[in-house]
Ligand SMILES: Nc1ncnc2c1ncn2[C@@H]1O[C@H](COP(=O)(O)OP(=O)(O)OP(=O)(O)O)[C@@H](O)[C@H]1O
């Protein structure tokens with residue numbers, strides 16, 4: 001589904017953010033991406049949803065070569081991904097419903113199906129009664145649920161979450177994490193970058209640990225460095 | 231709650247205000263452009279009438295027989311530069327002189343007014359050098375005594391025309407460029423105001439075309455509305471000045487062309503700023 005092969009990413013001023021990174025995420029998998037600040041977690045996620053391009057190496061997402069695709073194909077690929085951020089990225093001047101519907105309208109979905117689809121998603125994230133609220137009227141946890149509902153509108157094969165619980169208290173964090181687990185159980189892969197080692201430790205999911213732009217530990221591959229050296 | 235409401239109202243009010251401003255700015259630059267066009271148009275109209283008066287008169291020797299004269303006239307009429315060549319007989323010359331001179335009409339006697347050929351130069355050949363060349367050719371006929379045309383007048387006219395055309399072109403380009411820059415800048419403000427919305431749109435899989443469309447439409451509408459407003463202002467100015475000086479207004483295709491031009495400028499300006507914004511991946 002997602003495959004990185006010897007990926008290097010250099011930013012113009014700051015230099016190498018990723019050095020020779022290789023890994024795969026399988027269909028329906030749940031994986032944590034951990035590591036200290038600046039280790040390259042967000043960079044990996046940005047490479048997946050094509051906000052950035054690799055300097056070297058090969059990235060395949062849903063069978064497409066991420067380094068090569070252009071223009072409209074980028075948009076089409078993003079529709080197969082669900083993307084969630086720490087800061088929610090909701091439009092403040094629209095209601096929760098409209099924020100979710102927006103993602104459907106943008107892809108040219110038929111208008112008459114949007115309403116029911118949005119209703120179903122609101123129910124799925126447990127906010128059926130809050131559809132007409134504006135983001136400012138919702139708690140952080142609720143806003144993140146709306147953002148997750150928006151990420152799910154196009155039935156993505158993978159949900160990419162960059163510190164989705166970074167702005168939330170413990171209770172809200174547990175709630176969001178529970179939701180991500182449910183989403184994963186229904187077949188959607190989840191790749192989640194997080195600082196929350198407590199959370200990581202409490203669950204049995206795969207862990208990919210980064211440090212200074214390299215993978216230093218991968219729970220499905222106990223000796224990644226040895227493998228890379230070969 | 232109150233804050234949310236106020237913000238929603240503000241973001242609603244922000245866009246129309248900005249649009250109104252850009253429409254006005256476009257209208258103003260197109261209006262200036264149109265005003266100049268109107269002046270140029272009227273100038274040309276007058277000017278054309280004056281230019282038609284450019285005429286070469288060849289005075290013919292008394293002893294020339296009518297047939298030679300007639301042959302020469304039809305020959306001259308076939309010069310590519312010549313619009314018309316007309317023989318003026320002695321009697322006609324006398325008639326004209328009498329009409330022009332009024333009370334002195336009895337003083338004139340047909341014998342001292344020579345017959346002549348009047349030659350009108352075709353449009354596009356009314357520059358000093360060409361007129362001179364035609365005059366020289368006519369002067370080469372043996373029976374032609376003297377050739378006259380207002381050499382100085384022709385030159386003056388030519389200079390004025392060159393300056394007017396040059397100024398028109400330069401000002402026209404300058405106004406169009408200013409209008410494009412203004413639209414690009416105003417659309418850029420809208421684009422930046424909606425940068426967050428745009429980035430979210432792209433994140434959830436909107437194509438660049440989809441993102442671009444509303445802005446292009448906005449640019450087009452702004453340009454067309456600006457063009458319409460400019461036309462209205464222009465017409466008002468025309469009506470006002472027209473009370474004192476007889477003027478002609480832009481013809482319909484020109485007016486429609488002006489509005490279309492406004493739309494084009496709007497489209498171009500917005501395309502420019504949206505393209506610049508979307509170029510980053
Ligand atoms: N747009 C950018 N331009 C230049 N350098 C960047 C850019 N984005 C990230 N970097 C650099 O790349 C490195 C990795 O950054 P990245 O955001 O991937 O880290 P991270 O693991 O997500 O950190 P955090 O846990 O703080 O979010 C950092 O050194 C950072 O300074």
Ligand SMILES: [Mg+2]
Nearest residue numbers: 041042043162
């Ligand atoms: Mg990060």
